[in-house]
Amino acid sequence: MTKQSTTAIPDIRIGHGYDAHRFAAPEDQRALILGGVTIPHDRGLLAHSDGDALIHALCDAILGALALGDIGRHFPDTAAEFKNADSAALLNTVMALAEEGDWQVVNADMTILAQAPKMAPHIAAMQTRLASLLKIDSSRVNVKASTTEKMGFVGRQEGIETYAVVLLARAD
Numbered sequence: 764m765t766k767q768s769t770t771a772i773p774d775i776r777i778g779h780g781y782d783a784h785r786f787a788a789p790e791d792q793r794a795l796i797l798g799g800v801t802i803p804h805d806r807g808l809l810a811h812s813d814g815d816a817l818i819h820a821l822c823d824a825i826l827g828a829l830a831l832g833d834i835g836r837h838f839p840d841t842a843a844e845f846k847n848a849d850s851a852a853l854l855n856t857v858m859a860l861a862e863e864g865d866w867q868v869v870n871a872d873m874t875i876l877a878q879a880p881k882m883a884p885h886i887a888a889m890q891t892r893l894a895s896l897l898k899i900d901s902s903r904v905n906v907k908a909s910t911t912e913k914m915g916f917v918g919r920q921e922g923i924e925t926y927a928v929v930l931l932a933r934a935d
Contacts, residue, residue, distance in 0.1 A: 773932075774932060774933040775869070775930060775931065775932045775933075776828040776829070776830075776866070776930070776931045776932075777828055777928065777929070777930050777931075778823075778824040778825055778826070778827035778828025778829070778928070778929050778931070779823075779824055779827055779926070779927070779928050780819070780820035780821055780822065780823030780824030780825075780826075780827060780834075780925075780926070780927040780928075780929075781820055781823065781924075781925070781926050781927075782816040782817075782819035782820040782823065782834075782924075782925050783816060783916075783922055783923065783924040783925070784808035784809055784810050784814050784816045784922055784923060785808070785809050785916070785921055785922035786806040786807070786808060786809065786920070786921060786922055786923075787806055787807050787808065787809040787814075788806070789805050789806050791806075791807070791809070792807075793806065793807025793808065793809070793814065794807045794813075795807045795808060795814075795880070796808075796813050796814060796815045796850070797815055797816065797817045797818075797875060797882075797885070797889065797923070797925075798815070798817045798818065798873075798885075798888075798889030798890075798892055798893050798906060799815065799818060799850070799851045799889065799892035799893060799896060800885050800888045800889050800892055802880060802882075802885050803880070804879070804880045808922065808923060810840075811840035811845055811846060811847075811848075812838070812840075812845055812846075812847065812848040812849075812850055812853065813847060813848065813849055813850050814850075815850035815851075816875075816923055816924070816925040817873055817875060817889070817893075817906070817925045817927070818850035818851065818853065818854050818893075818896075819834055819850060819853075819925070820873065820925040820926055820927040821854060821871060821873060821893070821927040821929070822834045822837075822850075822853055822854055822857045823927070824871070824927040824928055824929040825857050825858070825860075825861055825868070825929055825931070826857060826860075828866075828929055828930075828931045829860060829861060829864065829866065829931070831860060834853070834857075837853075837856070837857070838853050838856075851892075851896055854896050854897075855896065858896070858897065858898065861931065862934075865933050865934045866931045866932070866933060866934065867898070867899075867931065867932060867933075867934045868897045868898070868899050868903070868929055868930070868931055869899075869903065869929075869930040869931060869932050870899070870903040870904070870905075870929070870930050871893065871897060871899075871903070871904050871905070871927060871928070871929045871930075872905045872907075872927070872928045872929075873893075873904075873905065873906045873907070873925065873926065873927040873928075874906075874907050874908070874909065874925065874926045874927075875906065875907070875908040875909075875923065875924075875925050876908070876909055876910070876911055876917045876923065876924040876925070876926075877908060877910065877917060877923045877924075878910045878911065878913060878917055878918050878919075878920045879920050882906075882908035883908065886906045886907070886908065889906045890904045890905070890906050893906070
């Protein structure tokens with residue numbers, strides 16, 4: 764039997780999120796939106812909502828830290844109300860759930876895997892937009908991007924993959 768520690772457990776939680784979407788056909792004329800920012804590209808991401816895979820991964824990370832399931836549970840792709848939904852609005856709903864439990868985001872770290880388009884010119888705008896949605900200073904939000912060196916579905920430019928990690932703490 765393991766002896767239980769008498770030290771208080773800090774009121775912090777970590778969550779991890781992942782999402783991937785394939786590119787829509789160019790004739791679908793969908794905008795490419797990542798991190799709440801529209802990025803010039805000939806194809807957007809195919810999804811029930813606006814396809815913002817970065818915000819979807821972020822929502823999953825927050826929901827995971829809250830032990831509230833995942834984005835599909837809260838915003839099912841079978842629900843007409845979420846057809847073409849603005850993912851920023853979905854994140855606002857997730858943030859309201861966190862705030863109801865007196866949780867706040869301490870920091871968020873995200874990765875975008877995309878062979879094309881190049882993400883570097885858009886990262887600062889994504890960090891600023893996401894910080895605003897998370898209600899934290901932009902110095903607490905990190906977005907980075909990489910390619911897959913032309914390997915897999917990302918490398919073949921069939922879609923984009925995203926990861927997010929968040930740290931939550933009880934609000935004082």
